Amino acid sequence: MMRLLHCPPAQARAHTCTPPTHTHEQVQRISTLEAQHARLLLSLPPHLQAHHRARHQQAAAEDASCGGAYEFPPLILDEPTFRLQMDSSSSNSSDSAGGGGRSL
Numbered sequence: 001m002m003r004l005l006h007c008p009p010a011q012a013r014a015h016t017c018t019p020p021t022h023t024h025e026q027v028q029r030i031s032t033l034e035a036q037h038a039r040l041l042l043s044l045p046p047h048l049q050a051h052h053r054a055r056h057q058q059a060a061a062e063d064a065s066c067g068g069a070y071e072f073p074p075l076i077l078d079e080p081t082f083r084l085q086m087d088s089s090s091s092n093s094s095d096s097a098g099g100g101g102r103s104l
Contacts (some may be wrong), residue, residue: 041049076082 041052044052
């Protein structure tokens with residue numbers, strides 16, 4: 001399981017990250033973002049607010065079913081290659097579905 005660390009850009013490149021020491025600032029930042037999220041949610045039309053809440057509850061239930069631990073996906077170090085791989089895998093799955101990925 002990966003731990004989140006506070007890494008200034010120069011240190012992040014050198015992989016010499018240290019545990020966070022500015023806990024108060026982090027708490028304030030999270031509180032600010034949560035308040036912003038609440039304001040943005042209230043600005044949505046009611047049907048989209050309901051959809052967001054339902055999806056959030058569904059995601060929380062899915063997370064709880066696997067122990068509640070989030071695992072970070074692997075890093076993408078070469079984005080162009082990653083995109084090519086994703087494009088080729090999605091076209092292969094379209095081919096196997098019989099559609100060939102083409103429309104007439």
